[in-house]
Amino acid sequence: MEDLFNPSSVALVGVRGEQLSVGFNALLNLVHHSYQGRIYPVTPRHEELLGMPCYPDLASLPEVPDLVMILVNHRRAVDVLEACGSMGIKNAVIVAGGYKEYGEGRELEVRIKGICQKYGIRLVGPNTLGFANVKGGVWPFFWHMKTKPGSVALLSQSGGVGLTVAHLLYEEGVGLSKWIGVGNRTVLEFADYMEYLVTDHETRTVGLFVEGTEDGRRFFQASRRLAAVKPVAVYKVGEAEEVDRAAQTHTGSLAGSKSVYSGAFRQAGVVEASSPRELAIALKSLDMLPLPGGNRLCLLTFTAGPSIVAMDKLLSLGWKIHSLSDGAREEIYRIIGEKTPVDIDNPVDMTGPGFLPEVYAPVARLLLKEPFDAYLFFWGFNPNVRIPVEELLILKGDTKKPVVMVLLGVGSREVEEERERLQERGIPVFSTPEDGARALGFLLARRRLMEVRGWLT
């Protein structure tokens, strides 16, 4: 599938000059994202587009392109696909919808499948925005998506949900390796993409948005193989959906499709999120953090409330919040001042003195040496007080334990630079205590799934 994602030439069939047309936007995306290969706009309507010569049909192209993006309507797309096949083109995207999801289109989709089988064409879609090899700068993709190169691959059965998750990740400072709108999955299924991602060096973490798949067994096998080597998180929609069939047994009547999917995900070692937002948090956490050695967590703050909010969630997600050792407690009093009127325990609430970087950092250093498996650090933003980024980065360099940061009371844009520096070095930054807690929840969930499967080394 390498030449699908990294083609040396792309033809756009049915591209038009109108600014709001699907084809023109696909062309713009290829150009704007600095595609390095050769681009062939195929249309009899124009002599040239964006300074590039147009070709009236596929037959007049100077070479057989690696990839064809088919932008014509759902009926004509079938004929174009046949022409692609007979020319020896091996990779295609069909953008149009109106196939199995729409009465008469069913038969067209059967033909598409037949053509692809006959010629060995790898087809993305139909009924898709396309895909974006963000890391490689290849965007056969006709919509707008704000993202940056990163190491998360996103596979989505819905363009809209896929864009939502991509955007949430962008807001969280997380970039993508690939974004793939799997569409109707007529030829390339979730399983095919997942098999490819097992060895895709650009991808460290994989996110899925799933509505449903017909071949659950193959999905299961592929996701398990992938999850064995890379973290995989999924959001499966359809909480309320129940299987509609005459149930001869109680078991049959209880087997809603969602609960069967959930079981399959666990068995495959795949972490399950329950909303697009949760999926984004899970992906950020799994992409940036090392796995914890166990479930002992330490919280550090100088404002009690947020740590209590996080604690509620963390305890229900399986984290243990043990007391500090007497030695550590004494040491902390020495740092924050013996007379500070506070009982030091876990969460470690330093109160007032804690907002000085010269107090915060030594306490953090001390705690990192204590027997905990992971850390949640809170910082309340104040423009007059420097966030101890430098100190935290040095500390992070000395530990293999996961550290999550919650920056309270500030929009991420105001602290863009600090956040970027922390995140680049593997300290994910969140803006609410519950997001920080959830991130740690997904991390522990991943560890447990790996433990059960025997994947921890």
Added chain:
Amino acid sequence: MAYLGEVEAKALLAQEGLPVNPTFEVRDLDEALEKAKFLSYPVVLKVSSGKIVHKSDVGGVVLGISSAQELEGAFRSLEKKMKALDPQASFSIQPHIYSGLELVVGITTDPSFGRVIMFGLGGIWVEVLKDVSFRLVPIEEKDALEMIEGLKGKRLLEGFRGVPPVDKEALARFLFQVSSMAQARNIGEMDLNPVMVTKDGPVIVDARVVIDGRD
């Protein structure tokens, strides 16, 4: 496709080495009395009919019958009620098992994933609490353990109000066995409900099975 009621289903399960509560089909009172004497009291009397799938919903189960006299009364009244629903109805006798904990184990065929196994808290509350989870068949013992650990009502298995703690390893082996036999015997649908936890391990107290004719 073949549907097996309680007596036949238990025979199949016993053949596969699964622990079932021994159950005898009885046609009349004399047979019932004879089997009850053989099994020793207390016993449970149930209707046995292909037309009555949810036996307790129609009052087709009499629990804790402790003497021949009680059995006689129970049999006559049950016979009258059940023959009205199904003139062909027959009956079954089995020992009454006391247990503080009822579990449910099942098999069903999902349209996308194929054969799956279900495990959870059982008895009459199963449809209300829905404290169950699913896995694809075949499972490994570690999947079974995870299903046990994943119960919302897990505390009930860990020694609760005088109910002794459940041997989770033994229960996991039981689930693994059910998954393996479902695969080997081509079972499309199955309810083991309840499975009662006793000091000797899990025992299947009621069962029905649908054997798949398709694959």
